[in-house]
Amino acid sequence: xxxxxxxxxxxxxxxxxxxxxxxxxxxxxxxxxxxxxxxxxxxxxxxxxxxxxxxxxxxxxxxxxxxxxxxxxxxxxxxxxxxxxxxxxxxxxxxxxxxxxxxxxxxxxxxxxxxxxxxxxxxxxxxxxxxxxxxxxxxxxxxxxxxxxxxxxxxxxxxxxxxxxxxxxxxxxxxxxxxxxxxxxxxxxxxxxxxxxxxxxxxxxxxxxxxxxxxxxxxxxxxxxxxxxxxxxxxxxxxxxxxxxxxxxxxxxxxxxxxxxxxxxxxxxxxxxxxxxxxxxxxxxxxxxxxxxxxxxxxxxxxxxxxxxxxxxxxxxxxxxxxxxxxxxx
Amino acid sequence: xxxxxxxxxxxxxxxxxxxxxxxxxxxxxxxxxxxxxxxxxxxxxxxxxxxxxxxxxxxxxxxxxxxxxxxxxxxxxxxxxxxxxxxxxxxxxxxxxxxxxxxxxxxxxxxxxxxxxxxxxxxxxxxxxxxxxxxxxxxxxxxxxxxxxxxxxxxxxxxxxxxxxxxxxxxxxxxxxxxxxxxxxxxxxxxxxxxxxxxxxxxxxxxxxxxxxxxxxxxxxxxxxxxxxxxxxxxxxxxxxxxxxxxxxxxxxxxxxxxxxxxxxxxxxxxxxxxxxxxxxxxxxxxxxxxxxxxxxxxxxxxxxxxxxxxxxxxxxxxxxxxxxxxxxxxxxxxxxxxxxxxxxxxxxxxxxxxxxxxxxxxxxxxxxxxxxxxxxxxxxxxxxxxxxxxxxxxxxxxxxxxxxxxxxxxxxxxxxxxxxxxxxxxxxxxxxxxxxxxxxxxxxxxxxxxxxxxxxxxxxxxxxxxxxxxxxxxxxxxxxxxxxxxxxxxxxxxxxxxxxxxxxxxxxxxxxxxxxx
Numbered sequence: 001x002x003x004x005x006x007x008x009x010x011x012x013x014x015x016x017x018x019x020x021x022x023x024x025x026x027x028x029x030x031x032x033x034x035x036x037x038x039x040x041x042x043x044x045x046x047x048x049x050x051x052x053x054x055x056x057x058x059x060x061x062x063x064x065x066x067x068x069x070x071x072x073x074x075x076x077x078x079x080x081x082x083x084x085x086x087x088x089x090x091x092x093x094x095x096x097x098x099x100x101x102x103x104x105x106x107x108x109x110x111x112x113x114x115x116x117x118x119x120x121x122x123x124x125x126x127x128x129x130x131x132x133x134x135x136x137x138x139x140x141x142x143x144x145x146x147x148x149x150x151x152x153x154x155x156x157x158x159x160x161x162x163x164x165x166x167x168x169x170x171x172x173x174x175x176x177x178x179x180x181x182x183x184x185x186x187x188x189x190x191x192x193x194x195x196x197x198x199x200x201x202x203x204x205x206x207x208x209x210x211x212x213x214x215x216x217x218x219x220x221x222x223x224x225x226x227x228x229x230x231x232x233x234x235x236x237x238x239x240x241x242x243x244x245x246x247x248x249x250x251x252x253x254x255x256x257x258x259x260x261x262x263x264x265x266x267x268x269x270x271x272x273x274x275x276x277x278x279x280x281x282x283x284x285x286x287x288x289x290x291x292x293x294x295x296x297x298x299x300x301x302x303x304x305x306x307x308x309x310x311x312x313x314x315x316x317x318x319x320x321x322x323x324x325x326x327x328x329x330x
Numbered sequence: 331x332x333x334x335x336x337x338x339x340x341x342x343x344x345x346x347x348x349x350x351x352x353x354x355x356x357x358x359x360x361x362x363x364x365x366x367x368x369x370x371x372x373x374x375x376x377x378x379x380x381x382x383x384x385x386x387x388x389x390x391x392x393x394x395x396x397x398x399x400x401x402x403x404x405x406x407x408x409x410x411x412x413x414x415x416x417x418x419x420x421x422x423x424x425x426x427x428x429x430x431x432x433x434x435x436x437x438x439x440x441x442x443x444x445x446x447x448x449x450x451x452x453x454x455x456x457x458x459x460x461x462x463x464x465x466x467x468x469x470x471x472x473x474x475x476x477x478x479x480x481x482x483x484x485x486x487x488x489x490x491x492x493x494x495x496x497x498x499x500x501x502x503x504x505x506x507x508x509x510x511x512x513x514x515x516x517x518x519x520x521x522x523x524x525x526x527x528x529x530x531x532x533x534x535x536x537x538x539x540x541x542x543x544x545x546x547x548x549x550x551x552x553x554x555x556x557x558x559x560x561x562x563x564x565x566x567x568x569x570x571x572x573x574x575x576x577x578x579x580x581x582x583x584x585x586x587x588x589x590x591x592x593x594x595x596x597x598x599x600x601x602x603x604x605x606x607x608x609x610x611x612x613x614x615x616x617x618x619x620x621x622x623x624x625x626x627x628x629x630x631x632x633x634x635x636x637x638x639x640x641x642x643x644x645x646x647x648x649x650x651x652x653x654x655x656x657x658x659x660x661x662x663x664x665x666x667x668x669x670x671x672x673x674x675x676x677x678x679x680x681x682x683x684x685x686x687x688x689x690x691x692x693x694x695x696x697x698x699x700x701x702x703x704x705x706x707x708x709x710x711x712x713x714x715x716x717x718x719x720x721x722x723x724x725x726x727x728x729x730x731x732x733x734x735x736x737x738x739x740x741x742x743x744x745x746x747x748x749x750x751x752x753x754x755x756x757x758x759x760x761x762x763x764x765x766x767x768x769x770x771x772x773x774x775x776x777x778x779x780x781x782x783x784x785x786x787x788x789x790x791x792x793x794x795x796x797x798x799x800x801x802x803x804x805x806x807x808x809x810x811x812x813x814x815x816x817x818x819x820x821x822x823x824x825x826x827x828x829x830x831x832x833x834x835x836x837x838x839x840x841x842x843x844x845x846x847x848x
Contacts, residue, residue, distance in 0.1 A: 199711075201711060202702050202706040202711060205699070205702060205706075212689065213688040216684070216685050216687060219685050221671040279690040
C-alpha cells in the first residue's frame with residue numbers, strides 16, 4: 001500500500017471508529033482491575049450485555065442513514081418484552097407463535113412511525129417521540145402495569161408459579177462450550193442482515209440516496225415513501241428482537257424495560273461515526289460503536305466505579321471519542 | 331496611478347495530498363474590476379476562500395493596502411473590508427431579508443439591544459441603492475419567499491451593508507435574468523466610482539467584456555496570465571483557459587434525415603396548476619411536437635413557467651397536470667418521476683445541488699441511481715455491472731476524477747454536472763428535458779456538453795432545452811418556443827430566430843406575438 005492510499009485509509013470513518021475502540025480498550029488495559037480485563041469471560045459478558053443495545057442500534061443505523069431518527073425503539077423493547085412474557089408465561093402459547101406475534105407487533109409500531117414520517121410528513125423526531133410515548137402506554141396496558149413473571153398473584157394474595165418455557169433457556173444460554181451467548185449471536189445476525197440490506201440490495205442504496213439528498217433521489221425515481229417505511233419497519237422489527245432478548249434475560253416482561261435504550265442506541269451509532277445528517281455511514285461503524293460503548297461500560301463496572309461517576313465519565317468519554325474522530329478527519 | 335487595495339503573492343494550497351493552488355499572484359486596484367477566469371477546478375473558488383478567511387491554511391502572503399494580513403476567520407476578513415458574494419448563496423432562508431442583510435454585524439445599542447428601527451432604515455436605504463423596490467413589510471418577510479434572483483440581490487446588499495472596499499463576486503449572475511444583470515452592472519459601475527475594487531468570477535464571455543478592466547486566468551491551480559481587458563481578445567482568453575483552441579459548434583442547418591415517423595414527444599394543451607389553489611396556472615397552454623433527433627429550445631424569463639413545465643411533464647407534481655402527452659405515439663400520463671423514467675423521459679434539473687446530485691454518495695452510485703431498477707434485477711445489486719457502466723460513462727463524458735468511489739460532492743462544478751448527465755444517460759432516455767445544462771460549467775466542459783448533445787440527437791434522442799443564455803439556445807435549437815407567463819407566445823424556426831425577436835416574445839410584447847405560430 002503506498003502512502004497516498006494509506007493516508008486515505010487513515011481518513012476513513014472505519015479507521016476513526018477503530019481508533020476510538022482502541023482508545024477505550026487501551027484504557028481497559030491500564031485500568032485492568034487486577035487482570036480481570038484480560039479474562040475472556042469479561043469480554044464474553046461485555047458482548048452479552050451490549051447485545052440488546054447493539055440490536056437496537058442496527059435499526060437506528062438504517063433510520064439514521066435514511067436521514068431520520070427513531071426515538072421509539074426503547075418503548076418497543078418494553079412493549080415486546082411484556083407481550084412476549086404474556087404470550088408465553090400467561091397464555092402458554094407455543095414459542096413460534098409467540099415469537100411471530102411479537103415480531104409482527106414491533107414491525108407494526110415501526111411501520112406506523114414510518115407512515116407518520118413518509119406519508120404525513122411529520123418530522124422524524126416528533127413522530128417517533130409520539131410513538132415512544134404511545135408504545136410505552138401500550139406496554140403498560142398489555143401488562144396492566146405489572147411485571148409479568150413466573151409468579152402469578154391471585155386475588156387472595158397467594159402466589160403460584162409457572163414453569164419457565166424452554167424458549168427462555170434456549171435464547172439465554174451460551175454455546176461453543178460456554179464461550180458465546182445466544183443473544184450476541186442474534187446481535188451479529190442483525191448486523192449481518194443490515195450489511196446485506198445496505199451493501200448488497202437495491203433498497204439499501206435507496207436508503208443512502210434518500211438520506212443524502214431526498215429531492216435528488218425522488219427525481220431519480222427512488223420510491224421515497226417505501227424506502228422510509230422499510231427503515232422504520234426494520235427498526236421496529238429489531239426493537240422487537242431486542243425486547244424478546246430483554247425478556248429472556250430478565251425472565252420476565254417489565255413494562256418499564258428499555259427506557260432510554262433509544263439514547264444508547266443513538267450513542268452507539270454516533271460513536272461509530274454515523275452522521276446524524278443522513279446519507280453516510282454503515283453497519284460496520286455501528287458494530288465498532290457497540291464494542292466501544294460495551295467496553296466502556298464494562299471497564300467502569302469491573303473497576304467498581306460508582307454510578308454517579310460512571311454516568312459522568314461515560315458522557316465525557318463519548319464526547320472525547322467523537323472529538324478524536326473529528327481531529328482525524330482533518 | 332490608482333492605489334493598490336489588495337495583493338496576493340505566490341499563494342499555494344494543498345487539500346490532503348492534492349495541490350489545488352500553486353504560486354498564484356493577483357492584485358487589485360481602487361476602482362477596478364478584475365476578472366478571474368479559468369475552467370472549473372482551476373482553483374478560482376479556492377483562491378477566493380483564502381481571501382475570505384475560510385481556508386486559513388495556505389502558502390504565500392496576502393497584503394491589504396500594503397499591510398500584510400492573514401485572516402483566521404471570515405469575520406476578520408470582513409473587518410478588513412473584504413466582502414465575498416459566494417456562488418452558493420449564504421443566506422439563511424428562514425430569516426427575514428433585513429436580518430440577513432445585517433447578519434453578524436447587527437447594529438445594536440450598547441452592543442446588546444438590537445436597534446430594529448436603525449436596521450430597517452439602513453436596509454431600506456441599501457435596497458434603494460440597489461433599485462430593489464422593497465417595502466418595509468417585504469424586508470420583514472423571510473428570504474425563502476423570494477425568487478432566486480431577488481435572493482442574489484439581497485446577498486449583494488448584505489455585502490454592501492458595511493463599507494466593503496474589496497468585493498468578490500463569484501458568478502453573481504448565474505441566476506439573474508437580463509434586466510437584473512443590467513441592474514447589477516449599473517451598480518458595479520457606481521461601486522467603481524466610489525473607489526471599490528471588485529474581483530469578478532464568471533464563465534460568461536459577454537459579461538467579461540462588459541465589465542472587465544483587467545483579466546487574470548488560472549489553469550489547473552497555476553497563474554497563466556494577466557492582461558488589461560483591451561489587450562486580451564476572446565480567442566486569447568479561451569486559449570489561456572483551456573490551453574487549446576476551441577472548435578466552433580453549430581448544428582447542421584437542415585436535417586433531412588429526421589423522418590416523418592412518429593413524434594417522440596407530442597404535447598397538446600399542457601396545463602400545470604399553480605401550487606397554491608386559486609392562482610392562475612403556472613403553465614396554461616403548452617404544445618410541442620418533437621421528432622427523434624430534434625432539439626427544441628424554450629426561451630423564457632424568470633417566472634415564465636419553464637421549470638414548472640418540465641416538472642409537470644416529468645411527473646414531479648404527481649398526476650395533477652392537464653392536456654395530452656404522447657410518447658412514441660402512445661398516450662402518457664405524467665404521474666411520478668419513476669414512471670416517466672421507465673417510459674424513457676428524463677429530466678436534468680437546473681438546481682444541481684438541490685435536486686441533481688447526492689453529494690455524499692460516490693460518483694459511481696450517483697451515476698447508476700436513476701437506472702438501478704434495471705441494473706439490479708431482483709433487488710440485488712450487481713457491483714460489476716454498475717462499475718462497468720459508470721466507467722463507460724466517465725470515459726464517454728470525459729469526467730475528470732481520482733476514482734469512481736470518490737464522493738460526487740468533491741468534484742468541481744462542471745464534473746458534477748457531467749455526473750448528473752451520466753445518471754440520466756444511464757436511463758437510456760428517448761426524450762431528455764434539459765434545464766440549464768451548462769449552468770456553473772466552465773467553457774471547456776460547456777463545449778464538451780454541446781458536442782455530446784449533438785452525439786445524442788444524431789442517435790435519435792429528442793431534447794427539450796431551457797437556457798437563460800440566448801446564445802446557447804440559438805446555437806443548439808432547431809426551433810425555439812418563447813414562453814411568457816405559462817403560455818407559448820412565439821415559435822421560431824432556426825432561420826427566423828434572432829435574440830431580439832425571441833426576447834420580445836418572451837417578454838410578452840405584441841411584436842413577439844405577431845410572429846407567433848407560423
